[in-house]
């Protein structure tokens with residue numbers, strides 16, 4: 256049982272909010288989730304996760320259900336427009352080393368799986384948060400429909416345009432607390448994308464659908480400015496992301512993932528030939544309207560994650576581009592660490608909460624920063640054009656010594672946290688995970704870790 260009685264409000268039923276709810280459910284901590292959508296939407300395309308977070312599904316007894324919706328990933332391949340190979344990243348050794356294969360699945364399927372583990376009465380749909388307030392005794396959220404909710408802890412898991420973050424920052428500024436200029440700067444909308452999932456594809460037309468594992472293909476245009484990502488998923492479906500559409504620059508309408516047809520895409524783009532056979536237009540024609548979105552994507556790392564009884568997780572503090580493969584992973588790592596911290600909270604006093612949030616931040620921030628840096632690298636690998644970008648790709652994909660690649664992968668997968676209050680999953684993988692879960696660090700140790708990582712990343 257947790258050390259104390261605690262009431263937690265989670266804002267946002269995305270991947271971070273839903274996994275946190277599942278973890279709190281298993282911890283016996285009281286919580287509710289407030290989500291602005293009126294129901295679970297089937298929005299989003301393919302999403303990838305690695306051993307870093309799959310271990311938690313193993314611990315929660317959800318590994319088989321996860322495998323039922325996902326396909327293992329074997330390789331990431333980069334191609335020129337004429338389909339000549341630029342380079343390849345082999346992720347198939349991951350299972351042996353880290354215990355689990357990397358997986359790709361449709362985002363809505365993972366969300367559906369997580370939501371199925373949360374009692375219905377704990378989810379409040381149609382609750383759009385517009386404001387928050389807190390004092391030493393409690394924290395309150397105010398919804399657009401006039402309702403309010405009060406609790407001991409508020410978790411802002413409400414995505415990149417987080418209302419909880421905006422309210423928190425506004426209140427901090429009112430109190431005279433200085434925030435980093437970058438925290439106050441707007442998102443820069445790095446790239447406009449059209450995304451979709453083509454379903455019911457014919458394996459005879461696309462023989463790659465018969466393969467037991469997925470290949471992620473990035474096709475870099477040279478006579479056109481687009482980069483196209485295509486990946487096979489389970490059930491004869493293919494996820495596609497078309498990035499860098501200059502004829503449809505970032506607009507406010509595309510801030511959020513919403514149903515949006517790909518009609519604005521010029522005819523020439525439909526003719527892009529795919530490495531899996533056929534053209535992008537063929538895939539678009541097999542993509543239902545409700546499975547297409549247009550969205551602005553960018554990387555952004557915020558430095559201020561908590562104050563008082565409020566803490567931010569997931570995209571609300573680290574928005575990452577999908578082709579870095581780190582968005583969902585980092586959101587889930589936050590959820591696991593935060594669940595551990597809340598379970599072990601020794602008292603409900605502001606001082607104890609601040610200490611716990613600080614430990615969480617010191618543990619998570621270096622990882623989030625590393626993920627942010629690797630996302631920026633991934634953008635250069637796929638989005639960059641010209642001599643320098645070609646050179647960069649050649650170094651990263653062709654000339655990087657295998658030992659260096661292996662070290663990078665090892666570093667990325669060292670943290671495979673689990674919940675401190677459940678029996679651990681079976682030991683898997685030749686590279687043992689970091690044995691230290693958050694609570695095992697001594698006072699001051701995390702702070703040093705954070706400082707050390709800062710120095711390294713600069």
Ligand SMILES: Cc1cc2nc3c(=O)[nH]c(=O)nc-3n(C[C@H](O)[C@H](O)[C@H](O)COP(=O)(O)OP(=O)(O)OC[C@H]3O[C@@H](n4cnc5c(N)ncnc54)[C@H](O)[C@@H]3O)c2cc1C
Nearest residue numbers: 267269270271291299300384413414512569570577582586
């Ligand atoms: C609909 C949707 C589709 C996506 N599709 C993809 C994809 O295909 N590929 C990919 O790599 N990434 C996708 N993402 C982003 C990806 O889910 C995140 O990068 C990552 O998983 C981190 O998740 P998160 O839970 O922090 O944030 P999100 O997944 O963004 O979830 C935030 C949740 O908070 C809710 N919310 C927002 N504001 C409020 C408010 N004021 N009050 C109450 N609730 C609020 C949102 O409706 C959403 O459910 C998508 C995000 C969304 C919301």
